[in-house]
Amino acid sequence: MLPIESPRQRRKEARPAELLAAALEMFVEKGFAATRLDDVAKRAGVSKGTLYLYFDSKDALFKAVIQEGIVPVLQQGAGMVERHTGSSADLLRDLIAAWWQLIGNTHLGGVPKLMISEAGNFPEIATYYYENVILRGRDLMRRTLQRGIDQGEFRALNIEQAIDVIFAPVLMMAIWRHSLGACGCGQHDPESYFATHLDMMLCGIAHPSATVQPDGMHS
Amino acid sequence: MLPIESPRQRRKEARPAELLAAALEMFVEKGFAATRLDDVAKRAGVSKGTLYLYFDSKDALFKAVIQEGIVPVLQQGAGMVERHTGSSADLLRDLIAAWWQLIGNTHLGGVPKLMISEAGNFPEIATYYYENVILRGRDLMRRTLQRGIDQGEFRALNIEQAIDVIFAPVLMMAIWRHSLGACGCGQHDPESYFATHLDMMLCGIAHPSATVQPDGMHS
DNA sequence: CTATAATGACTGACCAGTCAGTTATTAAGC
DNA sequence: GCTTAATAACTGACTGGTCAGTCATTATAG
Numbered sequence: 001m002l003p004i005e006s007p008r009q010r011r012k013e014a015r016p017a018e019l020l021a022a023a024l025e026m027f028v029e030k031g032f033a034a035t036r037l038d039d040v041a042k043r044a045g046v047s048k049g050t051l052y053l054y055f056d057s058k059d060a061l062f063k064a065v066i067q068e069g070i071v072p073v074l075q076q077g078a079g080m081v082e083r084h085t086g087s088s089a090d091l092l093r094d095l096i097a098a099w100w101q102l103i104g105n106t107h108l109g110g111v112p113k114l115m116i117s118e119a120g121n122f123p124e125i126a127t128y129y130y131e132n133v134i135l136r137g138r139d140l141m142r143r144t145l146q147r148g149i150d151q152g153e154f155r156a157l158n159i160e161q162a163i164d165v166i167f168a169p170v171l172m173m174a175i176w177r178h179s180l181g182a183c184g185c186g187q188h189d190p191e192s193y194f195a196t197h198l199d200m201m202l203c204g205i206a207h208p209s210a211t212v213q214p215d216g217m218h219s
Numbered sequence: 220m221l222p223i224e225s226p227r228q229r230r231k232e233a234r235p236a237e238l239l240a241a242a243l244e245m246f247v248e249k250g251f252a253a254t255r256l257d258d259v260a261k262r263a264g265v266s267k268g269t270l271y272l273y274f275d276s277k278d279a280l281f282k283a284v285i286q287e288g289i290v291p292v293l294q295q296g297a298g299m300v301e302r303h304t305g306s307s308a309d310l311l312r313d314l315i316a317a318w319w320q321l322i323g324n325t326h327l328g329g330v331p332k333l334m335i336s337e338a339g340n341f342p343e344i345a346t347y348y349y350e351n352v353i354l355r356g357r358d359l360m361r362r363t364l365q366r367g368i369d370q371g372e373f374r375a376l377n378i379e380q381a382i383d384v385i386f387a388p389v390l391m392m393a394i395w396r397h398s399l400g401a402c403g404c405g406q407h408d409p410e411s412y413f414a415t416h417l418d419m420m421l422c423g424i425a426h427p428s429a430t431v432q433p434d435g436m437h438s
Numbered sequence: 439c440t441a442t443a444a445t446g447a448c449t450g451a452c453c454a455g456t457c458a459g460t461t462a463t464t465a466a467g468c
Numbered sequence: 469g470c471t472t473a474a475t476a477a478c479t480g481a482c483t484g485g486t487c488a489g490t491c492a493t494t495a496t497a498g
Contacts (some may be wrong), residue, residue, distance in 0.1 A: 033252035037326040047445045126402040154424045161415040168388040179335040183345040193226035196380040204423035205373045268478045
C-alpha cells in the first residue's frame with residue numbers, strides 16, 4: 001500500500017485491493033452465482049474491463065478473495081499459542097477473542113458462510129481452504145487443549161471432537177450475522193455470548209451439587 | 220390431500236413429492252442459483268414443463284421445498300418435551316438425538332445450509348423459516364433448559380445464549396456434511412461426537428480439581 | 439508521439455419460463 | 469367387447485433476458 005520508491009508520484013497504486021474487498025462483500029451478500037461482475041467493478045469504482053486486467057475469470061476472482069483474504073490473517077495470529085504464559089483457559093479465551101476481532105467482526109467474517117455455500121461448486125478451492133485455513137486453525141485449538149490437559153487444567157477428552165464443539169458456537173455467530181441475522185432475526189451481543197460460551201465449556205451447565213452421568217446412562 | 224369420494228380408485232396420486240425431493244437435493248448440492256430446473260425435472264423423471272404444472276416459478280419451488288420439508292417434521296417432534304419424565308440431561312440428549320435422526324441425518328439436513336446460503340436473496344422465506352422453524356426449535360430447547368434449572372439440575376445461566384451454544388455444534392455437523400465434508404475433508408462419527416458434546420456441556424472441560432474462574436478473570 | 443491503463447458496447451452461452459403439440463387415461467356410444 | 473370422443477397429464481423446442489468474457493476504442497502519462 002505504501003509508495004515504495006517513486007519519488008514524487010506512484011505510477012499506479014492499483015493492487016486490486018478495492019476489487020477484492022468489493023468482491024468479498026458481494027459474494028458474501030448475494031452468493032457467488034448471484035453476484036454480477038459489473039456490480040463488483042462498479043462498487044470498486046472501475047469498469048468490468050479493468051477487473052479483467054487483474055483476474056482471468058470470475059472463478060479466479062473467487063479464489064483470490066479466499067486466498068488473499070484469510071490466509072495472511074491466520075498466519076499473523078499463529079504465534080499466540082507459543083507466546084502464552086497464563087492458564088490454558090485464558091489462552092482459549094484469547095484465541096476466540098482474537099478470531100472474533102480479526103476475522104469474525106470484519107468483512108472476513110463472511111468467508112465461512114461463503115465457503116460453506118460454494119464448497120460443492122468449487123471443490124478445489126474448498127480443499128485449499130480446508131488445508132490452509134481450517135486445519136491450521138484446528139491446530140491452534142489442538143495445541144491449546146493439549147496444553148491444558150498436560151498441565152492438569154483440563155480433563156482428558158477427545159480432543160479432535162472437543163475442538164469442533166468449542167469452535168462451532170463461534171463460527172455460527174459469524175455465519176448467522178451474514179445470513180438470517182441480516183434479515184432482522186435476533187442476534188446476541190458477541191462479548192456476552194462468548195463469555196457464556198466459555199463459562200459453559202469450562203464448567204458445564206450442570207449444577208455443582210447435581211451428580212451428572214456424562215455418557216448417556218440414567219442415574 | 221386425501222381422496223375425497225372416489226370409491227375404488229384414486230385418479231392420480233401425484234403430489235409432486237419426487238419433484239420436491241429432487242429440488243431439495245439439488246438446491247443443497249449446488250445452491251439455488253446454480254441449480255437448473257431442467258436438471259431438477261430430469262432427476263424427478265419428468266420434463267421441465269411438468270414442473271411448471273405444479274410450481275409457478277423457481278422461487279415458488281424453493282419456498283415449497285423449505286415449507287413442506289421441515290415444518291411437518293418439527294411439528295411432529297414438538298410433544299417430546301411435555302411427555303418427558305426423566306432427567307433434563309436425558310431430555311437434552313433425546314432432543315439432539317431426535318433432531319439428528321429426523322433431520323440432520325436425512326436429506327433435510329441440508330436445509331440449514333441452504334437457508335444460510337440463500338437468506339440474503341430470499342428475505343421473505345428467511346423470515347418464514349426463522350419464525351416457523353428456528354423459533355420453534357429454540358422454544359423446545361428453552362423449555363428443556365428452564366426445566367433443568369427449575370429442578371436444580373442445571374445452573375442458572377443465560378438461557379437464550381445457552382440455547383445457541385448447545386445447538387451450534389449439532390447444526391455445524393449437519394452443515395459440514397453438506398459443504399466441506401462432501402469434499403473429502405475429515406468428519407466425526409455423529410454418535411461419538413454428540414456424546415462428547417453432551418459430556419462437555421454437562422461437565423465442562425475443566426478438570427474437577429482445577430479451580431475455574433468462569434468469567435474471564437485470572438486466578 | 440508512444441506506451442500504458444481503462445473503458446463499455448458487444449457477443450455468445452445459458453437458462454427460466456412458455457406453449458403448441460403429443461400421449462395416456464377415462465368416459466361414452468354402440 | 470370395440471371405437472370414438474373428451475379430458476387430463478406431460479413434453480421439449482422455442483423465446484427473451486441476463487451476464488461472463490472480449491476487444492476496438494479512448495484517455496492519460498511521460
